[in-house]
Amino acid sequence: MKVDGKHIRSIWLEPDGWTVSAIDQRLLPHDFVVARLTTCDAAADAIRSMLVRGAPLIGATAAYGMALARRADSSDAALDRAYQKLIATRPTAINLKWALDEMRRLLRPLPPPQRTAAAYARAGDIAEEDIAINQGIGRHGLALIEAIAASKKPGERVNVLTHCNAGWLATVDWGTATAPIYLAHERGHNIHVWVDETRPRNQGASLTAWELGHHGVPHTVIPDNTGGHLMQHGMVDLVITGTDRVTANGDVCNKIGTYLKALAAQDNGVPFYVALPSPTIDFSVDDGIAEIPIEQRGAEEVTDMTGRTADGRIETVRIVPAGSPVANYAFDVTPARLVTGLITERGVLKADRAALAAAFPERTADAAE
Amino acid sequence: MKVDGKHIRSIWLEPDGWTVSAIDQRLLPHDFVVARLTTCDAAADAIRSMLVRGAPLIGATAAYGMALARRADSSDAALDRAYQKLIATRPTAINLKWALDEMRRLLRPLPPPQRTAAAYARAGDIAEEDIAINQGIGRHGLALIEAIAASKKPGERVNVLTHCNAGWLATVDWGTATAPIYLAHERGHNIHVWVDETRPRNQGASLTAWELGHHGVPHTVIPDNTGGHLMQHGMVDLVITGTDRVTANGDVCNKIGTYLKALAAQDNGVPFYVALPSPTIDFSVDDGIAEIPIEQRGAEEVTDMTGRTADGRIETVRIVPAGSPVANYAFDVTPARLVTGLITERGVLKADRAALAAAFPERTADAAE
Numbered sequence: 112m113k114v115d116g117k118h119i120r121s122i123w124l125e126p127d128g129w130t131v132s133a134i135d136q137r138l139l140p141h142d143f144v145v146a147r148l149t150t151c152d153a154a155a156d157a158i159r160s161m162l163v164r165g166a167p168l169i170g171a172t173a174a175y176g177m178a179l180a181r182r183a184d185s186s187d188a189a190l191d192r193a194y195q196k197l198i199a200t201r202p203t204a205i206n207l208k209w210a211l212d213e214m215r216r217l218l219r220p221l222p223p224p225q226r227t228a229a230a231y232a233r234a235g236d237i238a239e240e241d242i243a244i245n246q247g248i249g250r251h252g253l254a255l256i257e258a259i260a261a262s263k264k265p266g267e268r269v270n271v272l273t274h275c276n277a278g279w280l281a282t283v284d285w286g287t288a289t290a291p292i293y294l295a296h297e298r299g300h301n302i303h304v305w306v307d308e309t310r311p312r313n314q315g316a317s318l319t320a321w322e323l324g325h326h327g328v329p330h331t332v333i334p335d336n337t338g339g340h341l342m343q344h345g346m347v348d349l350v351i352t353g354t355d356r357v358t359a360n361g362d363v364c365n366k367i368g369t370y371l372k373a374l375a376a377q378d379n380g381v382p383f384y385v386a387l388p389s390p391t392i393d394f395s396v397d398d399g400i401a402e403i404p405i406e407q408r409g410a411e412e413v414t415d416m417t418g419r420t421a422d423g424r425i426e427t428v429r430i431v432p433a434g435s436p437v438a439n440y441a442f443d444v445t446p447a448r449l450v451t452g453l454i455t456e457r458g459v460l461k462a463d464r465a466a467l468a469a470a471f472p473e474r475t476a477d478a479a480e
Numbered sequence: 481m482k483v484d485g486k487h488i489r490s491i492w493l494e495p496d497g498w499t500v501s502a503i504d505q506r507l508l509p510h511d512f513v514v515a516r517l518t519t520c521d522a523a524a525d526a527i528r529s530m531l532v533r534g535a536p537l538i539g540a541t542a543a544y545g546m547a548l549a550r551r552a553d554s555s556d557a558a559l560d561r562a563y564q565k566l567i568a569t570r571p572t573a574i575n576l577k578w579a580l581d582e583m584r585r586l587l588r589p590l591p592p593p594q595r596t597a598a599a600y601a602r603a604g605d606i607a608e609e610d611i612a613i614n615q616g617i618g619r620h621g622l623a624l625i626e627a628i629a630a631s632k633k634p635g636e637r638v639n640v641l642t643h644c645n646a647g648w649l650a651t652v653d654w655g656t657a658t659a660p661i662y663l664a665h666e667r668g669h670n671i672h673v674w675v676d677e678t679r680p681r682n683q684g685a686s687l688t689a690w691e692l693g694h695h696g697v698p699h700t701v702i703p704d705n706t707g708g709h710l711m712q713h714g715m716v717d718l719v720i721t722g723t724d725r726v727t728a729n730g731d732v733c734n735k736i737g738t739y740l741k742a743l744a745a746q747d748n749g750v751p752f753y754v755a756l757p758s759p760t761i762d763f764s765v766d767d768g769i770a771e772i773p774i775e776q777r778g779a780e781e782v783t784d785m786t787g788r789t790a791d792g793r794i795e796t797v798r799i800v801p802a803g804s805p806v807a808n809y810a811f812d813v814t815p816a817r818l819v820t821g822l823i824t825e826r827g828v829l830k831a832d833r834a835a836l837a838a839a840f841p842e843r844t845a846d847a848a849e
Contacts, residue, residue, distance in 0.1 A: 140801035306804075308782070310679060310703040313799055316782075320804040331805045334679040334782055335704050336737025340812035343739070343769050368705025370712070374743040400712050413677070413685075413703055416785045418797030426795045428787025430682055432509035435675075435689040436700045443709035 112279045112286075112293060112326045114143065120284045121168050122175065124235060129182055131175045135162050136280055140321035141419045148172075151180035151193045158200040158207070164314070165281020166355050167241045167388055170206035173197045174237045177214040178230035185223035190215065202406060205356040209390040210237055238283045244388040245285035247456030252291025252351065252386060253298070255452075255459065259348045260300055268329075269295070270348045272305040272338055275366035276318040277353020277386060287386040288351045289322070291454065296328045304330040305341060309366060311412040311439060335368050339375035350376050350383045351454070357385070357392045359475075361447030361462030362399025367440050373449035382451040385462070389455050392467060394474050399444035410437040481648045481655075481662060481695045483512065489653045490537050491544065493604060498551060500544045504531050505649055509690035510788045517541075520549035520562045527569040527576070533683070534650020535724050536610045536757055539575035542566045543606045546583040547599035554592035559584065572733065572775045572811060574725040578759040579606055607652045613757040614654035616825030621660025621720065621755060622667070624821075624828065628717050629669055637698075638664070639717045641674040641707055644735035645687035646722020646755060656755040657720045658691070660823065665697045673699040674710060678735060680781040680808060704737050708744035719745050719752045720823070726754070726761045728844075730816030730831030731768025736809050742818035751820040754831070758824050761836060763843050768813035779806040 112118065122133040131148040137160065138144050146162055148154050154176030157163050163172045180193035194211050201207055217233050218226045260269050277288035285293060295302045304323055309315035316332050323330040333341070341347050350372055356364040363369065363385050376383035396402045414431040431437060450462035460466045468475040481487070491502040500517040506529065507513050515531055517523050523545030526532050532541045549562030563580050570576055586602050587595045629638050646657035654662060664671045673692055678684035685701050692699040702710070710716050719741055725733040732738065732754050745752035765771045783800040800806060819831035829835040837844045 305807075308679065308800075310677065310705055316800045316804075321801045324801055324804050331807050332782060332800050333807050333809075334736065336679055336735075336740065336812075337807065337809055339739040339743070340736060340774065340809050343813065366705075367703065367709060370708040371705065371740040371744055374708070374747055375740060378743055405709065413701060416787060416797065416799060418785060418799040420795055420797055426789055426797050428785065428789055428795050428797055430785060430787040431677075431685045431701050432690045432693055435685075435693050438674075438700050438702050438706065440702075440706055440709050443705075444712070 112284065112322060114325045121280050122163065122171055122238065122283060124231070129231070131179065133157060133163050133172065134280065136164060136318060137162055140317045141425060148175070148179065150183065151176045151196060154179055155196045155200050158197070165276065166204050166206040166353070166391055167282040167287070168280070169201060169204050170210035170390065171234065171238045171241060171283050173207050174210045174214055174234035177211065177218070178227065178234045181218065181227040181230040185226045187219070190218060202404070205393045206390050213237070241283040241388065242285060244456040245282055245287060245290045248287055248386050248388070248454050249285060249290030249294040251459050252384070252454045253294045255349065255384065255454070256291055256295045256300060256302065266301055268301040268303045270303050270305060270346055272307070272341065272347045272350045272372065273319060274307040274315065274352045274369050274372055275309045276314040278319050278322045280318050280322055281353060287388060288353045290386065291351065292328060293326065296326070302328065304328060305338065305347060306330050306332045307335050307338060307368070307372070308332060309368065310335055314366070338372050342375050342379040342381050347381050350381060352385055354385050354387050354391055355442060356396070356403065357387055357453065358396040358399045358402070359392070359394045359467060360397050360464045361450060361453065361467060363445040363447070363450055363462070364399055364403050364442050365445065367443050370443045370445045373445040377449050383449060384452050384454050384459070385450055386454040389457065389471055389474070392471065392474065400446065403444055405443070406441040408439045408441050410439060413437045413439050481653065481691060483694045490649050491532065491540055491607065491652060493600070498600065500548065502526060502532050502541065503649065505533060505687060506531055509686045510794060517544065517548065519552065520545045520565060523548055524565045524569050527566070534645065535573050535575040535722070535760055536651040536656065537649070538570060538573050539579035539759065540603065540607045540610060540652050542576050543579045543583055543603035546580065546587070547596065547603045550587065550596040550599045554595045556588070559587060571773070572724055574762045575759050582606070610652040610757065611654060613825040614651055614656060614659045617656055617755050617757065617823050618654060618659030618663040620828050621753070621823045622663045624718065624753065624823070625660055625664045625669060625671065635670055637670040637672045639672050639674060639715055641676070641710065641716045641719045641741065642688060643676040643684065643721045643738050643741055644678045645683040647688050647691045649687050649691055650722060656757060657722045659755065660720065661697060662695065665695070671697065673697060674707065674716060675699050675701045676704050676707060676737070676741070677701060678737065679704055683735070707741050711744050711748040711750050716750050719750060721754055723754050723756050723760055724811060725765070725772065726756055726822065727765040727768045727771070728761070728763045728836060729766050729833045730819060730822065730836060732814040732816070732819055732831070733768055733772050733811050734814065736812050739812045739814045742814040746818050752818060753821050753823050753828070754819055755823040758826065758840055758843070761840065761843065769815065772813055774812070775810040777808045777810050779808060782806045782808050
């Protein structure tokens with residue numbers, strides 16, 4: 112989508128044919144800096160440090176990381192080392208494992224001299240497939256937005272609430288939760304987005320607000336605490352979030368706090384949708400609350416806040432008293448019963464085992480193997 | 481409660497008999513500074529700027545503000561001006577109106593020369609009454625905690641989640657939501673508090689964590705997004721929050737985000753209690769969602785964050801992109817159906833009209849007048 116009026120993606124291959132470039136998302140919204148990734152280690156660090164983040168973008172970055180590793184050393188041992196290095200970066204990200212498995216399955220049977228070119232080609236295809244998937248999500252989600260718009264006065268605004276950043280920055284382009292929003296905006300619908308700040312890392316305030324602003328989509332940043340009040344007062348027409356992992360029975364693992372918005376949506380009769388590319392579905396897991404381990408991240412994400420001072424310096428300030436312990440669970444699980452529908456590239460599905468299995472028969476056959 | 485091992489209150493009369501001192505809560509947790517209030521304007525500014533905050537402390541500060549105004553000018557006109565100035569500071573705070581009405585009712589019939597002494601005496605009594613009320617809340621809430629402790633293994637910790645700061649800093653001493661916690665801690669119970677950060681003003685991270693830490697109560701600061709996940713995993717035994725206003729039918733107006741925690745508590749079978757001094761009950765309002773106007777505060781509370789840098793400077797940083805609009809609703813309303821009980825100085829009451837009317841017959845008689 113657009114930055115300063117120009118179309119850009121979150122990750123791309125440089126014209127040299129091997130250097131991978133990615134937006135350094137840690138510096139947003141204050142500075143727009145492109146990082147050049149030239150080794151597998153750099154790709155792994157980019158994932159671990161959240162230079163890149165978002166399940167689909169992590170998958171694409173990992174695929175490019177496997178390609179960068181091949182360029183340095185095409186042996187089987189190096190292939191395994193790269194796989195292990197990359198998979199260890201973010202244990203909750205199912206797309207990461209999917210992309211790495213895909214790359215290893217492709218590369219392992221090839222003679223080592225052919226592996227580098229094949230790896231770059233497949234990584235590029237994974238990026239293009241992500242865009243195509245998101246465009247599919249956009250079309251199916253657009254129909255939901257248009258149905259709501261049709262129930263309103265002509266031109267009356269449609270209010271979407273979103274949590275975290277499942278925007279184009281979290282993917283290669285278009286985003287998942289934002290694809291229907293960008294498409295509705297481009298079709299001329301009067302759409303407005305309530306952007307949850309998304310503590311502790313502020314991905315909503317720093318990334319979603321930044322990308323919507325650059326693309327010209329009307330939006331308002333709100334503290335995470337606000338959504339329930341807005342829904343009580345009819346100020347939210349639908350919720351669309353992304354997800355890091357959906358289980359076989361439709362439970363949704365997503366950024367911490369998503370569950371609270373789903374509860375508020377249910378309590379106020381607001382439809383709660385989750386947008387996802389199908390690789391995000393993990394058919395090997397059933398009960399999300401019982402089975403998905405929730406990553407705990409560093410205390411400094413909660414205690415410290417980085418931003419720009421009035422005179423332009425980037426500073427990090429501590430907001431919690433010294434000596435107060437902190438807990439930082441990165442994700443929570445929204446039970447399928449709270450999810451109105453899953454917006455996938457194959458349509459809007461009921462969040463249950465039968466609907467997911469029917470829409471992705473080839474994946475459930477995989478899981479049964 | 482204790483600060484640096486010494487007992488202190490949030491507001492007190494200096495030995496000179498007329499200067500009012502209060503902790504400047506805007507500087508916590510970084511700096512402990514006492515502000516000296518010597519005029520009604522200073523008291524109004526202290527309330528408006530949130531140098532003092534919390535419904536009961538606002539009431540006590542307003543009462544002292546009326547006393548400070550009397551000292552400068554004891555006329556009827558000055559009485560009305562002080563009332564108007566103070567009531568305009570925080571339209572949602574019912575204790576503010578209660579304290580000001582109480583002062584005006586007391587002072588108006590008195591000859592002007594007697595008003596100053598009477599005003600100081602009544603303000604002092606309002607402060608003492610607040611402490612007595614909170615101790616009552618503490619005793620009734622302690623019984624709830626002890627019942628939970630009795631259902632656990634001996635010595636197993638009881639986990640309380642709280643939102644915002646309804647601690648001793650929000651009152652004159654003891655706090656409302658924290659009174660049962662402090663009392664349980666002093667009785668030797670193994671109690672631990674999950675402290676919601678409470679965006680956008682961070683009263684949990686900056687005030688509740690500070691006061692619990694100074695008093696030695698085990699606690700953990702969490703982002704507001706976290707409570708639902710903790711409740712799903714059995715890590716919260718009960719929720720206790722404060723409130724700015726309870727309606728005649730038991731709806732609870734409190735810091736934005738309280739409603740989301742009440743929803744999560746209900747969804748997970750966790751008891752959700754609200755602690756309040758009875759002046760917080762507004763028998764003139766029924767439906768909290770429809771009838772209570774929700775104050776909107778400045779965007780900078782959301783966009784900017786103040787804290788201490790690693791080298792000790794206090795800095796304010798902007799965390800939202802320039803040009804992104806912001807909404808900042810200060811409160812939300814938790815419907816009575818989500819409230820397990822209201823912990824008042826007269827016992828733990830069901831959150832409904834009949835229970836409130838039965839417990840406070842003299843107040844409902846007032847409202848019916």
